[in-house]
Amino acid sequence: MMPDEHAKRTAWGRRLVVAIPYIWLLVFFLAPFAIVFKISFSEVQIAMPPYAPVFGWEEGFAGWLDKFSELSFDNYLWLGQDALYINSYLSSLRIAAVSTFLVLLIGYPIAYGMARAPTQWRPALVMLVILPFWTSFLIRVYAWIGILKKEGLLNQALVGIGLIDEPLTILNTNIAVYIGIVYSYLPFMVLPLYANLEKLDRALIEAALDLGCHPIKAFWTITFPLSLPGVLAGSFLVFIPAVGEFVIPDLLGGSETLMIGKTLWSEFFSNRDWPVSSAVAVLLLLILVIPIVLFQHFQQKQAEKGQ
């Protein structure tokens, strides 16, 4: 083979490898998004599908340009007019933020304990964290209904040991949603945190102790700041999907539980208002893009630092 022919081939190979994630994004994210985006500008009509298409294939490019000038933002304006949507967004963000904080609070000690465990135990501990994934997510959330309901395991146990007289109402409240989210997303916090803490050089802690630093202070001045990339990665992995969470609030939450995933579902399936629900989805995406971009920016900075 000629040398430049070889170079040409590797260049093509390289492009192909780089192209794969882009193709993936294009087919499975950008194209569906474009469809949803298009629907979000249309109007409801009783038909199949239940909306009046804004752009049709038959109108051609010139027709599309015309349509652009008279594009209707009514669906988006509607989201601002009805308090339901704004409240759903805010409530989702709040529930996701509080849950993320709780997951961090519980996940950090777990990850820390795993990273400090004897080396031969660690694979088993990681396995234990991943193990719940072997059961369907839906079944695990259903199991929580059995635990949390009035005559459920938790109440029976609490009454049994005499801690409470009357069973608590946990199921179908926001507390149940928090429990569900914290439980479901714990591994997403523990794993990146563990990966980070495990790499931490023990000599750094020893050096801090050697210089007269109390172990507790050494944790806050050395271990915690150095684990921030892990904290951030874990928090985003929990926060972003938790904002759009539908299954947990639907199964464990009550009528008071307002989450955008639930609102979107009922808009789509109960009201059959595809245009408005599409607008809800587009706006949700825009809201989530901000933390994702921040996260990416942070990661890039970390990568640059590492060099």
Add this chain to the structure above:
Amino acid sequence: MAPTTLGPIQRKFAPWDDPSEVPLVRFENVTKRFGDFVAVDNLSIDIYPREFFALLGPSGCGKTTLLRMLAGFEQPTEGRILLDGQDVSKVPPYRRPVNMMFQSYALFPHMTVEANIAFGLKQDRVPKPEIEARVAEMLKLVRLEQFGKRKPHQLSGGQRQRVALARSLAKKPKLLLLDEPLAALDKKLREATQFELTDLQQELGLTFLIVTHDQEEAMTVADRIAVMDHGVMVQVATPAEIYEQPNSRYVADFIGDVNLIEGRVAAIDGARVEIAPSGIDARFEVAEAPDTAVDDTVWLALRPEKIAVSMEPPDDASVNCVSGEVWDIAYLGDLSIYHVRLASGITVKSAQTNVTRLIERPITWEDKVYLSWTRDAGVALIR
């Protein structure tokens, strides 16, 4: 003993020979076990103020464990460790007046050089202006004045090593522990830094305890060297004593290059001990062989540089002289090492300084040569 001069510094420093000296560090019958493994075995040693003490040995000999016990990261299983007369065996590391320089340097990656150096002082709640002055002083000491605002990852290996040193010295510890401090540096930089370390130790008047597996490093920096093996100190002595009067084959072999020839004590006559080597038709003499009797098995330890190589037999070939064939020559530039195979099959190494610039050396492969040495060149070892 008359003071001996080593370079510009007049040295007559031997507190270990002075019974009135009070040791700074005392290990009293210290044993450390990890499960079944005995890392340090019933070890006792005194280290004196202003001493540069080296722990030398192969990996797994217990030298690092000893250092970590002194820093407080490990507790002795048995025995006591005294620092300045006080038992520190149970004192946590953050309450010990001891600082350590780590092999990996263990610089805090999220802090600047200045913050790293100031870290120990901050823990003691030293007033801010004092910290700043001390940090500046330390930066000057290690010649890193320009680098105070940098993060560790923006420094070269040698610079990081100096930051680590400055950080461990900032609190003026009574005792500085150095865990393989130069292992990560390249050879040239390592050699230069060795001298810097000794100068610094002299200048600051501190006690340094260094752990190393590099015998050259230990010889260069230390006042005394402890050669360790399997948790015990085989020999504790000055570098010259360790080299010239090793007390065992292990020490002789670990420090530098040595020829070991097994034999039997044939006769003892005051300052002359005659040895009959096994398997070699020759008669060896050494100046002394303490703790031996006639017929004891001994090993004659001969440093290669103390053996002369010649084509002609020496004047007195009856004693301390063997002949053989040049088997191999290692040309090292400054030295040539001749591997001479004796008739009995034993190979003896002789190092000759290349004082001339001859490319063709007079002695070459397969030449028949004579090896000879003086009576005080060799040491008879009984273990």
